[in-house]
Amino acid sequence: MGHVIEGDYILADNEWDELAWVWGQTDVPKGCKVEIIDGLIIVTPYSAQAHHGIVEPAQRRLYEVTPEGWGIYQRLGMAVPSRLGLYVPDLAVVPEEALRTRDDHFIPASAAELVAEVTSNATAHHDRTTKAVGYAEAGIPLYLLIDRLHPDGPAITLHSEPAGGVYRVMRPGRFGDPVMLPRLFDLTLDTREFRGV
DSSP states (O other): OEEEETTTEEEESSHHHHHHHHHHHOOOOTTEEEEEETTEEEEEEOOHHHHHHHHHHHHHHHHHHOOTTEEEESSOOEEEGGGTEEEOOSEEEEEGGGGSSSOSSOEEGGGOSEEEEEOOTTTHHHHHTHHHHHHHHHTOSEEEEEETTOTTSSEEEEEEEEETTEEEEEEEEETTSEEEETTTTOEEEEGGGOOOO
């Protein structure tokens, strides 16, 4: 990994290790999250009302169909070192064994079966672009983008079939439309339950 110099800085063997160390040392105000996006450490406030009003109903439904040995987590750090990224998605479905990695602060993004992001003014651009590429590059089978700030009105896009750093299939919809989650879940999300839009 590297070694600490003068007690508060690490000299790392590579840029990723240095960024991950700085991320782990970053102390942010309560109600904020810190991520690494394209090698930049970014601190953003949580959008509590909109976040919880959308994520909670989705999480509740996912618990009904998620198999034993899998967990559903909010604000779990997920590393994509090849993109110099450490994302904290609004929701992630991950095998419980992935939490037993060598690092206590984050897991490899490739372990996730599904991640979901709810856009805010501070995160919309990265949620739509940078993170979509990062999640695809990590090979996460499903990326659910809940874009409450879409220019044409609140929208939902389910990205699937990642290959070569892009999702090959994108199923767009509007709030109120059902969203079919395949594979592990075989679930239809009723987006009329989403509040806080």
